[in-house]
Amino acid sequence: MPFRLTVNGTTEELDLPAEIPLLWVLRDVLGLTGAKYGCGIAACGSCTVHVNGRAVRACGMPLGEVDGPVTTIEGLGGPGRLAPLQEAWIAHQAAQCGYCQPGQIMQAAALLADNPDPSDADIDAAMDGVLCRCGAYSRIRAAIRDAAGAMRGG
Amino acid sequence: MSRWGRITRRTLVLGSVAVAGGVAFGIWQTRRPVENPLVPEQGVTLNPYVIIDRQGTTIIVPRAEMGQGVHTTLAALVAEELDIAFDSIRVIHGPAADAYYNAALLRAGVPFAEYAQSGWQQTVSGAVGRAGRVLALQITAGSTSVIDAYERMRLAGAGARETLKMAAADRLGVPRAALETEDGAVIAPDGTRLSYRELAQEAADFPVPEPNLRDPSEWRYLGRSLPRTDMRDKVTGAAVFACDVRLPGMRFAAVRRNPHLGGGMHSLDAAPAEEMPGVERVIELEDGIAVVADTTWTAMRAAGAARIAWGPSSHPPDTAALFDVIEEAFDTPYNARLRDDGDAPAALAAAEGPVIEAEYQVPFLAHATMEPMNATAHHTGDALEIWTGNQAPILHRDAAAAAAGLDADAVTIHTTFMGGGFGRRIETDFTAIAAQVARAVEGTPVQVAWSREEDMRHGYFRPGARARMRGAVAQGRAQVLEAQVAAPSVTRQAGQRFLGLSAPGPDRGHLEGLFDQPYAIANYAVTGFLAELALPVGFWRSVGASFNGFFHESFIDELAHAAGRDPLAFRLDHIRDEHAASARTLEVVRDMAGWTGQTPEGMGRGVAFSFGFGTPVAEIVEVGLEGDAVRIRNAWIACDVGRALDPGIIRAQMESGLIFGLSAAVHGEITFAEGAVKQRNFTDYEILRMSRTPRIEVEILEQRAHPGGVGEAATPAAAPALVNALFDLTGERYRTLPLSRHLRFA
Numbered sequence: 001m002p003f004r005l006t007v008n009g010t011t012e013e014l015d016l017p018a019e020i021p022l023l024w025v026l027r028d029v030l031g032l033t034g035a036k037y038g039c040g041i042a043a044c045g046s047c048t049v050h051v052n053g054r055a056v057r058a059c060g061m062p063l064g065e066v067d068g069p070v071t072t073i074e075g076l077g078g079p080g081r082l083a084p085l086q087e088a089w090i091a092h093q094a095a096q097c098g099y100c101q102p103g104q105i106m107q108a109a110a111l112l113a114d115n116p117d118p119s120d121a122d123i124d125a126a127m128d129g130v131l132c133r134c135g136a137y138s139r140i141r142a143a144i145r146d147a148a149g150a151m152r153g154g
Numbered sequence: 155m156s157r158w159g160r161i162t163r164r165t166l167v168l169g170s171v172a173v174a175g176g177v178a179f180g181i182w183q184t185r186r187p188v189e190n191p192l193v194p195e196q197g198v199t200l201n202p203y204v205i206i207d208r209q210g211t212t213i214i215v216p217r218a219e220m221g222q223g224v225h226t227t228l229a230a231l232v233a234e235e236l237d238i239a240f241d242s243i244r245v246i247h248g249p250a251a252d253a254y255y256n257a258a259l260l261r262a263g264v265p266f267a268e269y270a271q272s273g274w275q276q277t278v279s280g281a282v283g284r285a286g287r288v289l290a291l292q293i294t295a296g297s298t299s300v301i302d303a304y305e306r307m308r309l310a311g312a313g314a315r316e317t318l319k320m321a322a323a324d325r326l327g328v329p330r331a332a333l334e335t336e337d338g339a340v341i342a343p344d345g346t347r348l349s350y351r352e353l354a355q356e357a358a359d360f361p362v363p364e365p366n367l368r369d370p371s372e373w374r375y376l377g378r379s380l381p382r383t384d385m386r387d388k389v390t391g392a393a394v395f396a397c398d399v400r401l402p403g404m405r406f407a408a409v410r411r412n413p414h415l416g417g418g419m420h421s422l423d424a425a426p427a428e429e430m431p432g433v434e435r436v437i438e439l440e441d442g443i444a445v446v447a448d449t450t451w452t453a454m455r456a457a458g459a460a461r462i463a464w465g466p467s468s469h470p471p472d473t474a475a476l477f478d479v480i481e482e483a484f485d486t487p488y489n490a491r492l493r494d495d496g497d498a499p500a501a502l503a504a505a506e507g508p509v510i511e512a513e514y515q516v517p518f519l520a521h522a523t524m525e526p527m528n529a530t531a532h533h534t535g536d537a538l539e540i541w542t543g544n545q546a547p548i549l550h551r552d553a554a555a556a557a558a559g560l561d562a563d564a565v566t567i568h569t570t571f572m573g574g575g576f577g578r579r580i581e582t583d584f585t586a587i588a589a590q591v592a593r594a595v596e597g598t599p600v601q602v603a604w605s606r607e608e609d610m611r612h613g614y615f616r617p618g619a620r621a622r623m624r625g626a627v628a629q630g631r632a633q634v635l636e637a638q639v640a641a642p643s644v645t646r647q648a649g650q651r652f653l654g655l656s657a658p659g660p661d662r663g664h665l666e667g668l669f670d671q672p673y674a675i676a677n678y679a680v681t682g683f684l685a686e687l688a689l690p691v692g693f694w695r696s697v698g699a700s701f702n703g704f705f706h707e708s709f710i711d712e713l714a715h716a717a718g719r720d721p722l723a724f725r726l727d728h729i730r731d732e733h734a735a736s737a738r739t740l741e742v743v744r745d746m747a748g749w750t751g752q753t754p755e756g757m758g759r760g761v762a763f764s765f766g767f768g769t770p771v772a773e774i775v776e777v778g779l780e781g782d783a784v785r786i787r788n789a790w791i792a793c794d795v796g797r798a799l800d801p802g803i804i805r806a807q808m809e810s811g812l813i814f815g816l817s818a819a820v821h822g823e824i825t826f827a828e829g830a831v832k833q834r835n836f837t838d839y840e841i842l843r844m845s846r847t848p849r850i851e852v853e854i855l856e857q858r859a860h861p862g863g864v865g866e867a868a869t870p871a872a873a874p875a876l877v878n879a880l881f882d883l884t885g886e887r888y889r890t891l892p893l894s895r896h897l898r899f900a
C-alpha cells in the first residue's frame with residue numbers, strides 16, 4: 001500500500017503493508033535506528049517517538065494509523081544543535097548503556113511540551129512506562145528538572 | 155622493530171613497537187624475568203596499549219563498554235601521564251578492530267592480560283593447570299577492568315611521553331630533561347612545539363625509559379568526574395549498538411527456537427512462513443529456525459507462522475523439580491569448604507542458647523538486558539565479518555568461526571556498544587547463530603535479531619539456590635555461623651562451554667560473597683554443594699554473591715535480633731577488628747542515614763554489608779507503608795573503592811548495582827513448565843520503574859591503596875538490606891524471593 005510519511009521534516013513515499021509497526025518502518029526501511037526495540041508490545045518505552053507531538057510507542061503503532069508528522073530522537077536535535085533535554089542529559093551524564101535513552105528523552109520531551117514545570121510526581125507518572133535496566137532513573141529525573149528550568153528560561 | 159624496557163620492581167615490562175605511521179606502547183606483566191617479551195613461552199601477558207600515529211592517540215582496550223563507563227576511565231588514566239587532552243583520545247575495544255596493530259603485536263603471539271581474578275576464574279585456571287588459557291578469554295566481567303588497568307595504563311602513558319621526549323631531544327639536540335610536554339606536544343626551552351603525531355614514527359626507534367608516575371596530588375583528570383566519551387552519541391541516537399548496524403543489501407532475520415530447553419525439532423512445515431510476502435529464506439537451526447526477510451517485523455511474524463513440532467525438554471520439567479535436584483545436592487559429598495574457623499558443629503552442640511536455624515531460597519533469574527540478543531554478520535565464502543555486542547571477543551570470534559565453517563583468523567569481529575551486558579553477553583550463542591545464518595545466505599549481510607520473548611526464554615540464568623543456615627549467639631555476639639549452599643555450578647558450566655572441560659576441585663565462585671566476608675566469628679563454616687543440573691546457567695551481575703549476599707546478610711540480621719542487638723552495631727562489632735576499611739563503610743552509612751536503630755510506626759530500615767570485587771559496600775534501605783503496600787523510599791550506600799578515579803561513574807554504578815539487586819529482590823523470577831521458561835516479556839518479568847526506585851545517596855571512601863571494582867559491588871547487599879528493612883517494618887522474615895510473592899509494592 002502506498003503511504004506518505006513525514007519523519008523529522010522529510011516526507012517519504014512508502015509502499016508497505018498498513019500493519020507494519022512504525023518502529024520497523026523507521027529502523028529497517030528508513031534506517032533511522034535511534035528508536036530501539038525492547039519488547040515489541042508497548043511495555044518498555046524504548047521505541048518512544050512523537051506522532052503529532054504526542055509520545056507514542058512506535059512498536060505498537062501500525063503505519064496505517066500514523067496520522068501526522070513523526071519526530072524521532074534524530075529529529076529532536078543532533079551534534080551542534082542539541083535540544084535542551086539532550087544538553088541536560090549530558091550535563092547530568094544520565095546514560096549508562098544508553099539503549100533506553102532515546103525513548104527516555106522522547107518521553108520527557110512530550111512531557112515538557114505538555115507541562116513546562118512538572119513536579120517529581122508528574123515526572124515519575126509520565127516516565128514510568130519507560131524502563132531502564134541500568135537504573136539511571138535518578139539522573140534522568142534530575143536532567144528533566146533542569147531542562148524544564150532551562151526551557152522556561154530559568 | 156621493537157624496543158623494550160623493564161620496570162623490574164613491579165615485574166612489569168614497558169615496550170614499544172613500530173606500527174604503520176607511528177608507534178604502539180604496551181605494558182606487559184611477567185611472572186618471571188624474561189629475555190625477550192615477544193616470546194610468549196616465557197610467560198608474558200599483553201595489556202591494553204597506546205598507539206600514537208598520524209591520526210592522533212588511540213588506546214586499545216580489551217574491555218567492552220556496556221554502560222559502566224570503562225572507556226572513559228581508561229582514557230583518563232593514559233591522558234593523565236601523556237599530557238594530552240582526555241577528550242582527544244580515541245578508545246577502541248580490542249583486539250580485532252584494526253588490522254595493523256594485530257599484525258604488529260598480536261601476530262607476535264603475545265597472549266592476553268593477566269587480570270585480577272574472580273573466584274570462578276581461579277577455579278577454572280586451577281583446573282587448566284595454568285592461568286594463560288583462561289586469561290586469554292579476555293572477558294569483561296568480575297569488575298576487574300579498572301583494578302587491572304590502574305598502573306598499567308598510567309605507565310603506558312608515561313612511557314610514551316618520555317619516549318616522545320627522547321625523539322624530540324634527538325631531533326633538537328637538547329637533553330631530554332630540558333623538555334616539557336603539554337597538550338599533545340613536546341615543548342623545547344626555546345618554545346618550539348613538536349606534536350606527538352610528528353614525533354611518533356621516530357619514537358619507535360628509541361628504547362622506552364623507565365618513567366616515574368605522577369603523584370595523585372598532581373592529577374588533573376583522575377579523581378574528577380569526567381564527561382563520558384560515549385555520552386553525546388547516546389543522547390542523539392547516534393550510538394551504534396549491534397542492532398543498529400546497517401550494511402548495503404542487508405537483510406533482517408529473526409529466530410524461533412524450541413522453548414522446551416534442550417529439546418530438538420521433530421518436524422517443520424516452513425510453508426506458512428515462506429508464503430509471507432517479504433520472506434526470503436527459512437533456515438533450520440539445531441533447535442529451531444531462523445527466517446530471513448525484508449524487515450525484522452516480517453521475519454518475526456514469519457518465524458511465528460511456521461508450524462513446528464518441538465521435542466521435549468531434556469531438563470527436569472518444572473520449577474519444583476529443579477529445586478528438588480538442588481535440595482538433593484545437600485545429600486551429596488560437599489564440593490568445597492572454603493571457610494572452617496574453629497569448630498562449628500561442636501560449637502552448635504555446645505551452644506548455651508537456642509540454635510537458630512533457617513532455610514533460604516532464591517529463584518532463577520534472567521539478565522533481561524534492555525537490548526535483546528542480536529548480531530549482524532556478513533559471510534563472503536572465505537571470511538566472516540561480524541558485529542556483536544559482546545563481553546568476550548575471543549570466545550565470540552571462535553564461536554563465530556566454528557559456526558561459519560572458517561578458521562578463527564578469517565573472522566573479523568566488531569564489538570559494538572551493548573544495550574546492557576550483566577554477564578549475558580559473555581555467552582556466545584547469539585553470535586554463533588548469526589554466523590550460521592550468514593553462512594546460509596553467503597554473500598548477503600544479515601542482522602539476526604531475537605525477539606524479547608526469545609531472549610527471555612533462552613538465557614543463561616542466574617541459578618536458583620538454596621541455603622541452610624545455623625548459628626548461635628551469646629553475650630551479644632555470634633558464637634557460631636554455619637552456612638551450606640546448594641546450586642548448580644556456573645563455574646563448571648562455563649568451563650565446559652568456554653574451554654571444553656569441567657573444572658574439578660573446590661568451586662570458589664559458588665561460595666563468593668559468603669566465605670570471604672570480613673566477620674570475626676569464632677566458629678564459622680561455609681560449605682558448598684553442587685547440584686547436577688544441565689539447565690543453562692551463567693554469570694549474572696555479581697555471580698555467586700548475588701545469592702550468597704542475601705543468605706549471609708539476612709542470617710547475620712537474624713543472629714543480631716536473636717542476640718537482642720542493633721543489627722548495625724552487631725555487624726560493626728564483628729567486622730571492626732577483622733577489616734577496618736569495611737567497618738568504616740558501616741559507620742559512614744550509619745551517619746548518612748541518621749541510623750538510630752529506632753524507626754517510627756509505618757517505617758522500616760535495614761542494613762546489609764558485602765565485600766566483593768575488591769570493594770566493601772554497606773547499604774541501608776528504608777521502606778514505608780502506603781495503605782497495604784510497601785514503598786521503598788530511600789537508600790544509602792557507602793563504598794570504599796580505594797582510589798576513586800571517576801566519582802561520577804562510580805556513583806552511577808553504585809546506584810545501578812543497587813537497583814539491579816532491588817529489581818531482582820522485588821520482582822525477579824524465572825519459572826519453568828515442561829522445561830520451558832514461563833516468562834515472556836517485561837509484563838511478567840518486571841523490573842523497577844522510576845516511581846518504584848528509591849532516592850539513593852552514595853558516599854565514596856578512599857582508604858585503600860588500589861581501586862576496587864564498582865560494576866557489581868553494590869548488588870549483593872541490596873536484597874538483604876531490603877529484606878532486613880521489611881523485618882523491621884513488619885516483624886516478618888522473608889527467606890524466599892521474590893518479595894512480590896509476599897507483599898504488594900507501591
Ligand code: FES
Pocket residue numbers: 036037038039040041042043044045046047048057058059060
Ligand atoms: S519496544 Fe516499544 S515499548 Fe518496548
Ligand code: FES
Pocket residue numbers: 095096097098099100101131132133134135136221524573574
Ligand atoms: S541506560 Fe541502559 S537501559 Fe537505560
